[in-house]
Structure formats: C-alpha cells, structure tokens
Amino acid sequence: MPDAPAPPGRPPAAPPPSAPAGGLPGMDISQLQNRIKKIAARHPLWAAGAAIKLAGPQATAFLPGILADIARFEAEIETQEREKAAAEERKREEGRRREAPSAPAPSAPGAPAPSEHAGADSKLWRFSKSVFHNTYDLLLKPLIPPGVGDKVLRIFLISGILAAVYVVLSKLGLRTLYNIPISGLLVVAVVLSVYQIAPGPITTFTRNLLLIFGGIGGFFALSMIPSPIIYVFATAFLAAYVGSVWLIAGRKKGAIILLVNLVFFGLLFTGVYIGMVEPGSRLHNAVIGQQQVFNDIGDFFVGFWETLWSGGRKAYFKLTGPYELAVEENSQQPLGVYLEQVGTTSQFVTMEDTVNVFAELRSRAFKTDKELVINVDCYEEGKYELKDKHGAITPRSNFTVAEDEQAPIDCNIAAFNLGPGSHTVTLEATFDFQTSSYLRGYFMEQAQIRSYKRQHPEEGANPLEAFGIADRNPIAVYTGGPLYVGMGVGQQPIAITNETYGPTLTITIDRNWPEGDLIKVNSLNIAVPPGLKISKVSGWQVDKYCSGGGDKEYSCVLNNVEILKRLFPVDETPVRLRKNIRVETMIADRGVLMAKSPLSIRSFKLTMDYNYRIKKSQSVTIKEKLPT
C-alpha cells in the first residue's frame, strides 16, 4: 500500500483535480491544483477526494477544510524532505569517513606505511563497488526509480507474514477454506494499521477490528493449551478483556465488543467451529476441550439448580400445594438404575473404524421382590428412527437384575454409518421400576372438629393437639427412585360428615431425578382405608378394577390399558410431568372407618409400576482420513 513518495516520472495514483465547476472566488485555481498534485504523490486517496469535492457544487464549503489539509500535508512533506536531506548528508559524511583511511594521506613523520595486503583489499573493494555503482547508475537507475526497493521489501515482508499466519493457522488445524480469508483478513488488518493509506477512518476501523477480535483470538490461543484450568482461564481472560475494553473504550464500544464476543463465544456451542477445523488438530482439541468444560460446568449448575429448584418446589408444595411430601428414611440412598463412567475409547475415529461408547450399568437397592428388566440401546442423537444409526450393545442389550448389581456395557456403531464429522452418540437404559407412597390420615367427626375449634378460637388450633399427636400435618412419604409420588387430602384431620362423600385424594407424580423420562406407567395400585371406597379416578369410573371393602382396605389396581390410556395419554410419550390424579372417595361404612373412636388413624397407599429411561451422551468425531 503506497505511503512513500511516488517516484518521479510516475503518474500519481489519483487524477489531478480539475477546476471547480462553480469557480472559487478569490482563489488561484492553478496554484491550488499544483499544491494538491504535489500532495497526491503521497496521499492519492485524499487527493482524489479533494478533487471530487472541489469539482462539486459545494466546493466553497469544502475549501477551508481542504486548505487546512493542504497546509498540514505540505508541512509534513517539508519536514520529511528535511529529514531525508539530513539523512543523506549523514550518509555521505559517513562514506567520506570510511573512505578517508584508505586514501593516500600526507604521511606524518614516524607514521607506519599502509601494508601492501590491506592496500590490495581496499583496491578490490573499491573496484567492485565502483563497478556496481556505475552499472546501477548507467543501467538500473533509469529503469528502477528510487524507493522501489523499499516497496518490494515491504511486499516481501507482507507476503512473508501472510504465509507465516497461514502456515500457523493451518498447523493449528484451520481448514484451508477458512484459513485463506482469515489469514488474509488478519494481514490486511495489520497492513492497514501499519501503513497509513488515508488519515482517519481506515486506521480507526482497523484498530477497532483488532480490538474486537483480540479477545476471542486470545481465548482460542489460550484454549490450545490442553488443560481444563486453562480452558476456564481462557474464558476468564475473554471476560476480563471485554470488561477492560468496556472500561477503557467506553460504553458504546464496549457494548459492541461484548456483543460480538458473545456471538463468537456462543458459536463455540454450535457445530460451526468444529466444521471449520481439522479433526484432531490443536484448534479442534481447543474447541472440544472448551465445549467439554462448559458442558461439565453446565451439568454442575444444572444439577445444582435442579436440586435447588426441586427442593424449593417441594417446600412450596409443602406449604401451599395440594400435596405434601416426605422422603422415606432410606430413599435418600441411591435407588434405581444408573449409567456411570460413560466414555469413548477414542474421540476420533476414521471411517473404516468403529465408534465405541462404554458405560457401567448399575442397579441399586430396588427393595422389591421381583427382578427388574433393563433394556439398553445406543444410537446417534436425534436419529433414533434410522436403523443404521443404532449400535450393537455388548455383552447383551437386556439385563435382569435384582439388588445391587453392576455390568459393563459397550456400544459399537460402524463409523461408516455415521459419516464424517462430529456426532453425539446416546446410550440409553430403559428399566421398569416401582415407587410406593403412603399418606397418613386422621379422621374425625366434623361436629367434634367444630366443637374443638369453638373451644379454641385461636388461629391454627388443631383438634389433634388434644390427642397429644405431634405430627398434626402428616405428609406423604415415598420411596426413592426416579419419580416421587406425592399425596394430599387437604387439611387434617379429615372431617367426616353425615354425607356419603369422602375425602378426595390428590396424587402427584413428578420427577425425582433431574434427568430421564417417564416412558410408560404399567400399573397404579391405589388403596384407601377400610370404610372408604373409591368412586372415581380423575373422573373415570374404576369400580371394575377395584376389590376389598368391609373391614379391609379398598384397593384399585389400574393396570388395564384402557384406563391407563385415559390417565396417561399415549401421545404424551414421554409422560409430561408433573401429573396430578384425583381420586374421589365415598364413605362405605362409617363404623369401620371410625372404629368406634373419636379419632381414627388410617393410611392411603399407592404403588406405581412404570418404565423409566435414562440417557448419557458422548461426542465423537469421524475423520475421512488420518491427519498427516
């Protein structure tokens, strides 16, 4: 990019300004043109712009600015010429000093005569130099104007930088398709900022460009050091960078830089960067490493949030909701099926190879009599329907487990079936499980409750106090596992009136684990205390599924497809949680219910059999060929 003075005899980059159409009163146009012409050699773009402005109808308006620029550029040129002349003078002086010792000087008395050998060297040097100078002066000087060497050198330098940047980015793994424009843009930006073409806008733009991408560039540079701490540090660097720019450059620039960096940082979690880099390269590892770290951090916070949210929600429901919950003493222990230590044998495989994802399938403390069946499957995420995207599970895909058991499983998918590029392989285990729950209910005659409340008008007075019962607001207790099953019957004690309708039990099914899905409910066994009868479940008559009564519990086993379909619609797979089921009851035998006591303690019980699915995913990259 020309910045140095244009060689004499060479036409200026911009055409000389023509006389303004409207004329400039009180101005010597030819003098102005000559002055602009002189400047055009150094600042051709400016000269072109000035010419256009002077030729336009608003020339008079632009004139003061142009004159000011001319004065500035002339002063600049004068200074440069002075410096150049001084430099040439210094060079000549130096040349004279170098030549002085070899020249025959008047011998001082007693001074040693110059040696013959040194004199021969000097002669040879002088001869060579004079030949070069004469050749240059006679042949090359008319052809190559002064200053061209400088330009050639600069071009070589820029080309060298471009090549170096390209090689470095290429070595780091950036694909050629993206490398050429990125390297080019980078070098152009550097050149633009170093060799000032025109004052003002371009330089500012270039500087801002570097300011914007400096953070994300540093982020990727740091991310190439394979360490989770460095990955986190790279993010911290990016944040610090953006923050610093915000503080130094101001809110406007800071906001733009923040936005751009957010976008580029956000692309990290898409497939964009993965597609831009060669698999197995440093940049690929950096992107994968960053993704992994953020996935881990995300998982941690998701888990934390789930725990917080779940706990908060349970607390909320305990205070306000239609049901209340407690956890069975041992249900805090892990109970269920887990996929642990999930990994891949190789994150990068070739097309001829096999993708292997492995895990430990673990079952813990079912506390049920029957054995549970676990089905394991693996497939490419989002392509469950395609058969060739499923892998083979070894040693087998079906497991029958009882109590605490552990089995290693492997999923093998032919890389060819997945195709080149990045893929997420999902390993899933579907298992049948059982969760039980009970809710203690205190039944009292409504007249007795009213009598007590009359006697104790204070707020919160509870007739159960009179019986010395400490737990006056019993909550549903459920066994651990993927789901929690809550129950509620409203305010306790439950008032028994002269009517035949009994309390309505609300069953709430919700997620106990942050991950996984409820695939299917196989049966729902609801038992109400002796003396009560279930009339409807979520509005459906269920008499034909129920048995018991008299002085025994009345229980309904809802395992029929018809009724389950109504409670859990088939189109809701996985079942949408949280799910409420309303169980309407009626009083079948008041005497049995109250057992000839002023207070009767009875429990509602529920056992639910269902299929639950858990998933774990791993990323693999399939390369068309091994990187050389």
Place this chain on the structure above:
Amino acid sequence: MKKMVFVLLLLVACQFQVPTRKIPESPVIYTGTSALEASFNPATMGNLIMCQQADIYVDVKNVGASDINNGMYSFITEDQYLVPLTERQKKFSLEGKSQFNPKGGFDQIHLRVRNTGILPQFETYNPEIIFQACYKYSTFASTQVCIDPDIANLNPRKSCRSEPVLLPNGQGAPVAVTKIEPYMVPEGDGVTPVFAIFVQNLGPGAVVAHEGAEAACKGDSGLALLNFANVRASLQNKDLKCDPNPVKVEGSQERRFVCQRKDMLFGPSAGTFSAVLTVQLDYGYVNSLALPLDIARLPGQEPC
C-alpha cells in the same frame, strides 16, 4: 481478728444444729390441678420388628381428690398396620387421694398389638398409638366468705370484710375454682349474698359433659361434645341456686357463674360474720397420650 471470730462462730453455729424431730406433714389432698396422670411405662416396646407383636403398658395414677368410677380407657391404633390382640376399650376405676391413700390409686393398663406388615420397598413405618381415658370427676371447693350486711361501712370494727377470695392452687381436680367474688345485694333492710364463682380447666385434658364421659372414648357425638360442668353450691348448708348451670368450661378459658339464694336475707341485726361456701363441680374428663412406634423391616424379611 473480729472477722475471723465471726466466721468461726458462724461455722460452729452451722455444725451444731440442734436436731429436731420431723413431724409428718398431713397429706395435701384438695390441692393441685390433676386428676388422672397417665404415662407409657418404659417397659413398652417402642421399637418392633415387622410382623412382631408389641406390648404397650400405660401407668395410670389418680392424683386428684375424687375417685374414678366406671371410667373408660381406649387405645386408638392404626388398624392397617397394628391389630390389637387384647381389648382396646375397657372400663376402669381408680381411687383418688385420701387420708388413707395419700398418693392416690395406681394401675397399669396393657395392650398387645401385632404388626401386619409395612408397605413393600419401605424399611420402616412409624405409627402412633393413642391412649385415651374418659371418666367422671368432681371438684370440691370450700372457702370462708364474709357476709356483711353493713354495706355502708358504718361499723369500723367489723370481724371481716367482703372481699374476693383467690384460690390459686386448685382443689385436687383439673377443673378448678379460681376465684370467688362475694357481693352483698341490698334487699329491703338487709342484704342477699351473691357469689360470682370463677372456674377454669387447668388440667392437661378436655372437659366433657358429666354424662358423656364414656361416650367421649367411644367416639359418640352428642353429650361427649358438650363441655359442661354441673354446679352445686351451698352456704351454711343451704343450697344456692347457680346460673348458668351447667356451666360451659371450654379450653382453658376462665368461666363465671353466679350463685345466690333469694330467701337468704341478712339484716343489720345479723352482724358481719364469716361463713363457709362450698362449691361442687361434676363433669366428665378426657386425658389423651400418644406413643410413637417404630416398626422396622429386617433385611430381606418376607411379608407377614
């Protein structure tokens, strides 16, 4: 030096206390606010293994001044988990404190239950057993009150003054007469004494109607829900008419009723004198007590 002598004297005085023969105190019968005191005996099995039977023992003591006759006790259990093997409800009687039985009657009530199992998957279950005793009881209060026909206070040397009488320590029954306010109501030349009597349930249980005591343990409504005490009062062995009667004794609120006799008229000639006012309250009373149990499943234990 003086100080040292003083300290020595003090020590000597402490060491050589003149031994005195302790005179046994007469038993305090008509004091306190308890009737039946019930507690689970430590021998009660609070922890039992699934399918096992457990023995529940309740110690009952009548520390009040009245006898309990034909009272009824009842155990409330969660039948879905605990089946009673012995009688759950039974009548009982217990002598109150007296000169001859200063500590009151004592008995131990026994209930045997068997666990019928707990829900599958659960390791433990914590039911509650509630013991309830329902019985008739009476409060006897007697105090001296001043009958003062000189309402204008013309006689400065009166033997007594008509002032409220406070009875803060109870009368050996859960429902206590806490205060008596005598009023001398002018009637012609003389006065008719009117007594405002304050009662309160200071015991740990609940008051039910005297006739509904048994029903309270059987879960019958009706009388068991009425928290009334029947009142009888007399002055100089003459019955007074009280209103309201029966009086409602709800919760631990203080209640007032008024007793008087229209034909009981004291003229100035009778002078100011002290007389004994007796008050009797008859009511039903219910004590309740809860025992938390812990039923545990043994590892691998089969259902019952």
